[in-house]
Amino acid sequence: MAPEFPDPQWFLALGRLMATRGELFQRIGYVEARFVVRVLPDEDTGGGQEQNTGVAMQGYALADARALACGEAGSFDPDFTICARRAVWRRMLDEIARDGHPELRHTLSSLALMGDELWLESTDQLREDKFYRFNQSLQELFNLAAQLPPG
Amino acid sequence: MPTVPIKDEHRVGTEARFKVEPSPYLQRLFQSGTPDLNWMKETGEWGMHAKPSGLGLRLKDIEIGSYGVIPEHGGEHRSMAPRGAVVPDNVPSLGFTINNKDECWADNVSELYEEAVARQWSSARDIPWDELKPLPDDLERAMCQLCTFLTEIEFIAADAPTRWMSRINQDFFEVKMFLATQAMDEARHMDVFRKRALANGGGLGKASGYSELGLKKIFDAPSFSAQTARLHLLGEGFVLTIFRQGEFIAPSRVDQEIFRRCMQDESRHVGYGTMHLRTQLKSRPELAQEVHNELDDAERILLEIFSEPESVEPMAVLMGGGLAHFDKGMEMQAQLWRRIVGEYLQRCDSAGLDRRPRCLLPTEFSKLFS
Numbered sequence: 001m002a003p004e005f006p007d008p009q010w011f012l013a014l015g016r017l018m019a020t021r022g023e024l025f026q027r028i029g030y031v032e033a034r035f036v037v038r039v040l041p042d043e044d045t046g047g048g049q050e051q052n053t054g055v056a057m058q059g060y061a062l063a064d065a066r067a068l069a070c071g072e073a074g075s076f077d078p079d080f081t082i083c084a085r086r087a088v089w090r091r092m093l094d095e096i097a098r099d100g101h102p103e104l105r106h107t108l109s110s111l112a113l114m115g116d117e118l119w120l121e122s123t124d125q126l127r128e129d130k131f132y133r134f135n136q137s138l139q140e141l142f143n144l145a146a147q148l149p150p151g
Numbered sequence: 152m153p154t155v156p157i158k159d160e161h162r163v164g165t166e167a168r169f170k171v172e173p174s175p176y177l178q179r180l181f182q183s184g185t186p187d188l189n190w191m192k193e194t195g196e197w198g199m200h201a202k203p204s205g206l207g208l209r210l211k212d213i214e215i216g217s218y219g220v221i222p223e224h225g226g227e228h229r230s231m232a233p234r235g236a237v238v239p240d241n242v243p244s245l246g247f248t249i250n251n252k253d254e255c256w257a258d259n260v261s262e263l264y265e266e267a268v269a270r271q272w273s274s275a276r277d278i279p280w281d282e283l284k285p286l287p288d289d290l291e292r293a294m295c296q297l298c299t300f301l302t303e304i305e306f307i308a309a310d311a312p313t314r315w316m317s318r319i320n321q322d323f324f325e326v327k328m329f330l331a332t333q334a335m336d337e338a339r340h341m342d343v344f345r346k347r348a349l350a351n352g353g354g355l356g357k358a359s360g361y362s363e364l365g366l367k368k369i370f371d372a373p374s375f376s377a378q379t380a381r382l383h384l385l386g387e388g389f390v391l392t393i394f395r396q397g398e399f400i401a402p403s404r405v406d407q408e409i410f411r412r413c414m415q416d417e418s419r420h421v422g423y424g425t426m427h428l429r430t431q432l433k434s435r436p437e438l439a440q441e442v443h444n445e446l447d448d449a450e451r452i453l454l455e456i457f458s459e460p461e462s463v464e465p466m467a468v469l470m471g472g473g474l475a476h477f478d479k480g481m482e483m484q485a486q487l488w489r490r491i492v493g494e495y496l497q498r499c500d501s502a503g504l505d506r507r508p509r510c511l512l513p514t515e516f517s518k519l520f521s
Contacts, residue, residue: 029270030206032262059206104407109414110399114483115490125497126425132391132418133266136411 002149005093006037006053008065010148015062017144022060024140031057031134034064036073036081038121039089048086054078057137079127082108084118093145100146101139108142109135195235206269210261210325225250225320234322247320249375253434255319255326257426263419264325267332272412274343283351283405290402293468295353296461297397298344303358304390306341307366308382308420309334315375329423336416343409357461365452372445376431380442381449383424388498389453391417392491393466400469421498428502443509450511457519485516 003009018025034056041048054076056064068076088111095102104110111118112131122128131138157163176187201213213219218235226232229244249255257263286294316330348355369386372378394417397410432439456462463484464477471480492512499506513519 029266032266104401104404105399107398107407107411109395109411113395113399113490114486124501125494126422126501129391129418129422132395132414133422135415139411 005089005145006039006051008053008067011037011053011055011062011065013148014141014144015065017147018060018062018141021140021144025060025137028136028140030059031137032059033057033079033130033134033138034076035131036068036076036078038073038081038083040083040085042085042087052081057134057141062141078122079130080120080122082112082118082131083121084111088117092142096143096146097150101143108139193237195237206265209265211265214261221252221256221325222322223252225252225322229320231321234324245317245321247318249315249319249323252323253431255315255323255375255427256430257326257423258430259422259426260329261325263423264329264332267329267336267416267419270415271332271335272339274339274346274409277412278343278408279405280346280350282403284403285352286402287473289468289474290472291351291353292356293465294351294402294406295348296356296465297393297469298348299356300359300362300462300465301344301390301393302341302348302355304362304366304386305337305344307337307369308387309337311369311372311378311382312375314370315378319375333420333423336420340413340416343413347406347409359456359459359461361452361456361459362462365449365456368448368452374441376428376438377441377445379424379427379431380445383420384428384498384502385446385449385453385495387417387420387424388495389491391421392487392494396466396470396487400466402469425498425502428504432503439504442504443506446506447509447511454511454519488516488519489514 003013034054037053037055039048039051041050050070052068052070052073054064054066054068054073055062066076073081092102092106092108092111095106101107108118109132112120120128120131173181180186196217199213199215199218201208201215203209204212222234225247226234226238228238228242229247229250230238230242231245232238232242285291312330313334316327319327321327345355365386369378369381372381391414394410394414398407398414401407401410428442432442467477467480467484468474469480470483471477492510492514495512496506496510
């Protein structure tokens with residue numbers, strides 16, 4: 001059975017795809033960032049629980065992905081945490097599955113800019129700015145989800 | 152071995168103004184055939200085995216032994232002799248004036264240099280220009296005006312710090328190398344926004360007197376750290392937000408790629424500036440007053456820049472998705488304003504500067520109007 005977002009296995013599968021696309025990621029440049037992807041339950045349905053996955057990108061590889069208990073995301077020492085409700089993540093991933101990339105205003109950076117649907121959390125602006133320093137690589141990583149089998 | 156032909160070889164040196172005699176060493180070598188080889192004994196720390204990491208051999212990988220020690224004060228010889236080399240007595244001074252580590256250093260500077268080198272891009276190759284489609288007239292005009300503004304202001308972040316670059320003691324070469332990448336980044340930004348303005352049926356718009364005043368103040372800053380406060384902390388932090396907005400408002404993938412890539416570059420510059428001020432303020436807390444004074448003036452000019460229609464309206468047109476949705480665009484601008492000010496203040500916090508009480512920028516967008 002295919003791993004589902006945001007299971008660590010889902011990210012590790014992206015990491016394997018990343019390795020096969022070495023040329024693309026090498027051309028964009030290396031990454032040294034660790035972040036948490038936080039999936040919040042949808043407001044209307046209230047279904048599901050908050051899920052946190054810690055992801056470490058090192059160089060041209062996804063070095064680590066692990067599930068973090070609710071309230072313990074800080075133990076991963078992330079540079080930043082990307083937070084959004086499940087439906088927002090779902091919409092982005094559906095668009096990626098359909099077009100290979102999200103719609104123009106649904107990229108990670110665009111959504112984080114307005115901050116209502118998706119937002120960043122960090123203890124230090126300097127560390128949060130890594131989200132922007134490595135943004136192309138982050139978006140390309142998520143775009144690889146187009147190549148994953150449907151979950 | 153075949154002789155390399157040199158055109159008109161018989162004329163070489165016939166009108167030379169000086170006659171140079173072979174040095175005593177060369178004469179000795181010629182006569183005895185025995186090399187001197189003393190240079191083999193005059194070395195810096197020997198036996199180094201720098202090991203590459205998974206990303207190759209980076210600056211931090213060669214910070215080993217005495218070579219890894221960044222001096223608090225740069226070499227008194229003020230020459231370009233490499234840090235860690237044996238320096239002869241007769242080297243001429245280049246007159247460096249920034250000779251203390253805290254005047255230019257940032258603990259992330261080597262990392263940012265390597266990152267910049269690894270993440271360079273080409274506006275000709277990496278932007279999918281052939282996907283550019285005609286836009287409605289109002290959007291194209293707004294995009295071209297925004298590109299004019301960015302073309303106008305971006306290169307200050309190359310011109311201004313490189314004025315100081317030549318004054319930085321060579322022992323802090325990592326800072327110089329980072330500033331060189333910043334200059335390259337800004338060249339690319341000026342290049343890509345000019346190209347964008349000319350690529351889709353529009354052209355350049357109107358330059359800004361207030362922007363020019365802001366640029367001049369950055370250019371004329373009395374010290375490198377004062378300039379860093381104006382340029383890296385406020386100016387580039389603000390432009391970083393514009394690039395993020397640009398990524399958001401991009402009417403096409405072409406524009407989105409341009410802004411996203413510029414955003415990455417800009418955030419490195421902000422990263423250096425913030426960390427440099429942290430180093431500087433930790434070492435010389437009394438400098439906070441000078442930094443505050445610079446920011447007082449820089450914030451005032453920023454507010455003046457955003458009192459002109461050509462600065463305010465293009466972004467609102469693009470944010471709203473057209474002139475017909477100008478009000479919506481202004482509402483979105485208002486939503487963003489708090490973020491811009493909030494992030495700026497957080498960067499000041501990160502640098503160790505409590506800017507909140509003196510900050511001229513209102514946290515509410517509406518206060519810009521009344």
